[in-house]
Amino acid sequence: MNPNNYLILAAILFTIGVYGVLVRRNAIIVFMSVELMLNAANLAFVAAARNTGTLDGLVIAFFVMVVAAAEVVVGLAIIVTIFRTRRSASIDEASLMKY
């Protein structure tokens, strides 16, 4: 199979992630969509590593996983605090500051 197809798949996954961020209201799901975008990037890195025959992409994928894990910790912490304060995980309700 043409390895470029993996890059295309990664782009599709990334787009799905963007779409999720834009349309979903639940903070957790928005957050998962962001994670999907990161993992789409990971897929692209791995596919590119295979394509180009270098190892950098594989190493990067591991780094990104670690960073994503850290991001999950921080993100969930923030979402949970907000949930406890507002009793809601809707990101549209957090819109006191505008204009």
Add this chain to the structure above:
Amino acid sequence: MKVSVEYQALAPIIILLASGVLSVLVEAFIPRTLRRPIQLMLVLASIVLAFAYVVINATAELAGDPLVNGGQVKGLRELAASGSIAIDGPGMVIQGIILLISFVAALLLAERQIDPQGDAFASRSSTLPGSEDERQFTAQGWLQTEIWPLYLFCVGGLLLFPVSNDFLTMFVALEVFSLPLYLIASMARRRRLLSQEAALKYFILGAFSSAFFLFGAALIYAATSSVNFSTVAVAMENSSQDGLIIPGIGMIAVGLLFKVGAVPFHQWVPDVYQGSPTPLTAFMSAATKVAAFGALLRVFYVAFGGMRWDWRPMMWVVAVLSMVIGSLLAVTQTDMKRMLAFSSVAHTGFILLGVISTSAAGLSSTLFYLLAYGFTSVGVFAIVGLVRDASGEATHLSQWAGLGKKSPWIATIFALFLLALAGIPLTSGFTGKFAVFTAAIDGGATPLVIVAVVASAVAAFFYARVIVLMFFTEPPVDGPSVVVPSALTTVAIGTSAAFTVLLGIAPQPVLDLVINAGLFIR
């Protein structure tokens, strides 16, 4: 392959990150009453030490004594950590600026005389706003010290960000300084709801933008089979894979332009600046912007330097939008912090002029502008934090009426900062704007400079409006007052004011410094 680590060159970053780890341990093992003084000393000492190392490295560099790969030709800049980090002239200047600002901002974060209840941060961030728990902790005078390890990691990340020489290091650095910022943003003592909202917005949009950055890096990697800036630059010259490279450049630009707060990636700026604890806003508006511009400069000068004819028009669009929309929207703001946030967006546009010129003059003028703007910005937000009434900070513009009569000194210094932001001669803002505009004209961006001048004129009006409000209006009867801060804030404001004036009257030594810093290593 022999792996070597150039400890001296990397010392500033290592010191900050190690202190961060140490600081976590302090948090875990030292009794509560001792934590605050120890943490504070740790923070200040590590920043001073790191700064000392930056100075030592820079002096060695100027003396032509290469730090790392001994015996290289004089003037050749240094690559460290197997080429992942570039400690070159501009990099060290930016590190120096970040450390100076971090020191001043740390003083602001540590201030606890302004708010009668304690410092600017929630007594315990885990308690619900308005709950019985929170009241008790506040009544007992709890002060949380968790912000300090976060702060140290954040500064460490900021130091790494502008000297990263490949996309992976840059991405990691980006997250290392962003994650602590998201957390500290949610911890304001007053108006927690706004504070948490700011953190949520900052986090979601920040993660969104860094995903763009990462995907862009993946595309560049797919096209050039490397993430190292110098290799990427060489590979791009001969590459035919435009279908990957052009979207890659665009997506990386999205990630970096988000961090500098350029239009149309600016919408987080006002909300986050308004909701965050004011000392943190002071820090973010200055240090984060400096580091992000450092990274932006490096990526677009080194990695994409050969493609500048491709990305320049894109930057033109962004710069024009930033200047126009930033100035335009600041006009109708009624909240001081939001107004300053939009002004910061407009300043991003001005600084982008320096980036666009892609010349030695463009680089040095951008560095100068960053130093000038950083200090003015810290100072301006420091003063915003001082004007308070019973419910906390009084940030509505109407509450600032007649401040010049009640507190002439503070109002005068505030006016000085505003004049500097407006770019009035004899302040640092003028010199900075001037240098950047000159570089842009030399770089063939005269139309942009004309837009910039018009935007500055619009901007001058809303700064002047605040000055008029402070000095020529009667104060409201039950208006807020200026709190007398402790020595910490006084020193911070004094330093910022001194820089603002000095860089306006006698900028030449600093201009010489940034010019001598030379170019990025390729």
Add this chain to the structure above:
Amino acid sequence: MIAALIGLPLLGATVLLLGGRRTNAWGHFLAVAMSAASFLLGAFLFLQMAGKSEEEREVGQHLFDWISVGAFQVPFGLHLDQLSIVFVLLITGVGTLIHIYSIGYMEHDPNRRRFFAYLNLFVAAMLLLVLADNYFLLYVGWEGVGLASYLLISFYQQKPTAAAAGKKAFIVNRVGDVGLSLAIMLMFVTFGTVTFEGVNAAAESGSSSAITWIGLALLLAACGKSAQFPLQSWLLDAMEGPTPVSALIHAATMVTAGVYLIVRAHAIFDLSETARTAVVIVGAITLLLGAFIGTAKDDIKKGLAGSTMSQIGYMILAAGLGPVGYVFAIFHLLTHGMFKAGLFLGAGSVMHGMHDDVNMRHYGALRTMMKITYATFGLGFLAIIGVPPFAGFWSKDEIIYVAFSQSMVIGLATLIGAGVTAFYMTRMMAMTFFGEARWEDDVHPHESPAIMTIPMIVLAFGSVFGGMAMLFVGDIEHWLEPVTGFAKPEHSVSHSVLIPITLAVVVGGALFAWLRYGRRPVPVTAPTDVRFLTRAARADAYGDALNEAVFMRPGQYLTRSLIWFDSKAVDGLVSGLAAATGGLSARARRLQNGYVRSYALTMLGGAVLIALVLLLVRL
């Protein structure tokens, strides 16, 4: 040496502002001493310069490199030539006299120290303005005098009208400042330098449209600072400040900075017919408008303010005539500086004796009570209406002469202006010093103390002999020629015809006023059943209304923002020129709707935009 001229008053201001109450007791003496020292130094430099040959007179002092980026250099340099030195003498000389006068005038004011500090600050800034050797440094001085002027206009902060007047001056001047900064930017873009020397040398090489735009931007700047049409409205309100301030800043020195700017930039105006014509038109309109306003004012200071506008109109007009006029613009500026300062100090002295009442309808018959004031004011009066051999005659006559040489219409405008000037000044004389006493009951007019009358006497000497001294002893035409250039007008009505005509017009105006105000009793309250013209003049010729309707939309927003400044509500409204963009801004901020998802959508839109631009470039 040159730097010390500025340094001395600046030091005085610094000591007084930082020294606080400790300096209350002796602060005003320090201020006077600093100003006087600066004057003596200036006089010394003048004598030194006069002793040199013509080529060596121009001296510069390079202090340090202010900005030096790449090819661009802005030196922090000062520059003393024949033009600056006469300004130095005027500023420090008249300034010192007014400092001395203020010791008496402000004696009972609790904020006297602050007043003197601002006065010293003003002198320093004004000296910087005229001594700068490049447009940037001039801009610094320009802003400095503006600052001192706002601080002094709103000096009586407790009076809301004074505070409002300060604001108005502040805002109107911003419009002018935009002109100056635009001009500097344009100069840099066109010539690559902003030093006087560099611009003068490179002016020939600029494109004619660039030169014209620079000239027009400079004119806008001059209009703001010198209260020329259409930015004239602030000057009348500025009379809220203490009278010595009106004398120094709003009559003798600061408001003439616009004239200085145009003469200094003569290399630009020499090359652009369009810009010169615009200058002449502005000058002509203002000289008539100011005189017209002066005819109906009952407030003695506002009457003098209208007259100041009008006289500066003469100078601007002369400057706009090109090489034939520059010298006379400066000549009139100098004589005007002396007699107008004298008149203002006289007005202050009258107010001092009349419990700060400024309404001339409450005066009358003061010539017997205030002999010295009457005499000095009277000499100033003779000078301003242009009776030979008093100072104003020489300078104004030359301007009228040159104006006729250029165009009959312009010449007639200056001639009519001279007649109206005679009318309103005679009216002022008659209402104040002649007729029967119309004082309020508890007012007991008395002569001012010697510390106030001596400066008035000195200035009266200037009003009498200043013109002759400069013309015949100083030979001002040739003194200034190396700086400004000078040309004899080609064909004009000859002096021997023009002088009698002018004098006839002047005497006619004065007689008419005497018949209306000197011979007939003046009602204590202003009559209301007056003709439209009088009403218009009382309302500053509807200057504000005109601004609103004619001076484009920014002007309209400006007025609205003034109202807004006065109201407590700060919400929603916007100020100044930025207000023109206010509606747009209010709409655009709706995009910032608070929803994080919508922000993300904007970012996505931005990403698409960036991609599009990148791809377009590739095509």
